[in-house]
Amino acid sequence: ASAVEPSDGGGTGGGVAAAMRTIRVGGFGGGRPTLAELRKLNEPGPDEQLGGEKKAFGSDKASGKGLRSGASCLEVLQKRSVLVAVRARPLNDREKAEKSSECLTFQDVTGLTLHRDDEREHKFAFDCVMSQDIGQREVYDRTARPLLHKVLEGYNGCLFAYGQTGSGKTFTMQGAGDQPGIIPTLCKELFNEIQESAATKHITVVCSVLEIYNEKVKDLSIESGDDLTIREDSSAGGRGIHVEGLTEVQVKSGQEVLDCIAKAQQRRAVGKTNMNEHSSRSHSVVTLRIGACDCDDVDGATLTVSKLHLIDLAGSERQKATGATGDRLKEGAQINLSLSALGNVINALTEKTGSGRHVPYRDSKLTRLLQDSLGGNSYTVIICNVSPAKINAEETLSSLRFAERAKKIENKAVVNRDPKGERILELLQENKALRAKVARLEAHIDRLEMYYDK
Numbered sequence: 122a123s124a125v126e127p128s129d130g131g132g133t134g135g136g137v138a139a140a141m142r143t144i145r146v147g148g149f150g151g152g153r154p155t156l157a158e159l160r161k162l163n164e165p166g167p168d169e170q171l172g173g174e175k176k177a178f179g180s181d182k183a184s185g186k187g188l189r190s191g192a193s194c195l196e197v198l199q200k201r202s203v204l205v206a207v208r209a210r211p212l213n214d215r216e217k218a219e220k221s222s223e224c225l226t227f228q229d230v231t232g233l234t235l236h237r238d239d240e241r242e243h244k245f246a247f248d249c250v251m252s253q254d255i256g257q258r259e260v261y262d263r264t265a266r267p268l269l270h271k272v273l274e275g276y277n278g279c280l281f282a283y284g285q286t287g288s289g290k291t292f293t294m295q296g297a298g299d300q301p302g303i304i305p306t307l308c309k310e311l312f313n314e315i316q317e318s319a320a321t322k323h324i325t326v327v328c329s330v331l332e333i334y335n336e337k338v339k340d341l342s343i344e345s346g347d348d349l350t351i352r353e354d355s356s357a358g359g360r361g362i363h364v365e366g367l368t369e370v371q372v373k374s375g376q377e378v379l380d381c382i383a384k385a386q387q388r389r390a391v392g393k394t395n396m397n398e399h400s401s402r403s404h405s406v407v408t409l410r411i412g413a414c415d416c417d418d419v420d421g422a423t424l425t426v427s428k429l430h431l432i433d434l435a436g437s438e439r440q441k442a443t444g445a446t447g448d449r450l451k452e453g454a455q456i457n458l459s460l461s462a463l464g465n466v467i468n469a470l471t472e473k474t475g476s477g478r479h480v481p482y483r484d485s486k487l488t489r490l491l492q493d494s495l496g497g498n499s500y501t502v503i504i505c506n507v508s509p510a511k512i513n514a515e516e517t518l519s520s521l522r523f524a525e526r527a528k529k530i531e532n533k534a535v536v537n538r539d540p541k542g543e544r545i546l547e548l549l550q551e552n553k554a555l556r557a558k559v560a561r562l563e564a565h566i567d568r569l570e571m572y573y574d575k
Contacts, residue, residue, distance in 0.1 A: 183259040212509060283503060284520050
């Protein structure tokens with residue numbers, strides 16, 4: 122037998138939601154329950170946790186044989202705020218034509234070894250390694266899906282693909298044909314999550330797309346050649362690092378996001394080199410700004426505003442390998458300079474020096490824009506794309522050393538909520554948890570009196 126008694130749930134929106142608590146008073150085979158059995162019924166529930174019960178992280182959709190699980194990658198991301206994965210692509214036609222052998226071997230779920238012609242071996246360990254036969258969905262499950270999970274909890278997020286030109290960065294981020302990349306898959310899953318939580322959460326999304334071309338920040342959502350300015354709003358609850366005057370479009374479906382990106386990509390700078398027929402000549406940045414609050418929140422206490430940067434970096438180049446001349450050569454020089462500045466920032470962040478260290482964020486537009494994501498308020502995922510071909514071993518080694526340094530970055534991610542609203546929410550959640558605890562203890566007393574106060 123059981124009885125139901127009401128308990129005051131204490132909603133987060135100013136109104137008080139009535140909750141029902143079921144008290145088990147029978148079902149012990151007609152005999153008196155032991156105290157151990159009654160204690161088991163008195164265990165605290167999720168409604169007594171501050172903040173309530175959080176949404177569970179789902180299982181991987183792709184098999185991921187021989188791979189670290191998405192849940193395991195989420196644990197790494199939550200612990201360190203930075204996750205570094207390495208992905209190797211298959212040999213391309215040019216490498217096959219030159220009859221290049223492969224230089225990479227993979228060990229377990231985190232290790233790989235690079236073999237050079239001089240028979241030297243370089244061993245590396247990363248948070249997740251993915252060989253040539255790993256599919257797009259498996260990459261998404263271990264990189265972008267854990268990051269999206271944290272962004273929907275109110276944290277900032279950043280994901281970027283790094284590697285030499287032609288290493289598969291754009292394929293990883295955008296995909297091709299029936300193999301969607303991280304960006305289209307994430308957009309679809311983001312709005313699936315929004316739909317699933319529509320009964321309890323009100324979530325809005327705005328999208329912006331820009332490129333950094335020859336050290337100029339250009340808005341790709343409109344026809345404009347203006348060089349936009351990067352600003353910093355460090356006030357409490359402010360926007361942090363942002364681009365002044367950048368067009369933001371409110372979107373209500375994953376397809377609307379992809380349409381915005383497709384129109385923007387038509388304005389992005391691309392060119393042909395010996396290494397890549399469709400080489401990106403600029404860094405592309407898609408930013409989703411996500412606002413979320415509880416549906417019953419009339420005071421705005423639960424409102425969070427998070428940013429998610431999805432970045433397709435232009436690839437590092439060697440002039441000898443790309444055969445670049447004229448404009449392509451100048452573009453390549455600017456790309457290498459900005460990637461060098463990125464490497465300098467990571468070096469500065471990972472050096473064992475005192476608290477007064479200088480981090481050269483302002484040395485390039487790219488590092489200035491990534492200031493929050495590298496050593497700041499963000500969860501960051503870095504995918505290092507590499508070629509497995511021995512003819513590219515030097516470039517692959519350089520990319521792996523970059524990724525190895527990036528593993529040492531320490532971010533300090535916090536939920537993006539107005540400080541005043543944060544304090545109000547803390548008090549409301551504490552009140553709700555205490556009410557649930559009182560209801561549980563009262564029910565426990567009722568059971569003790571029923572069976573033992575005789």
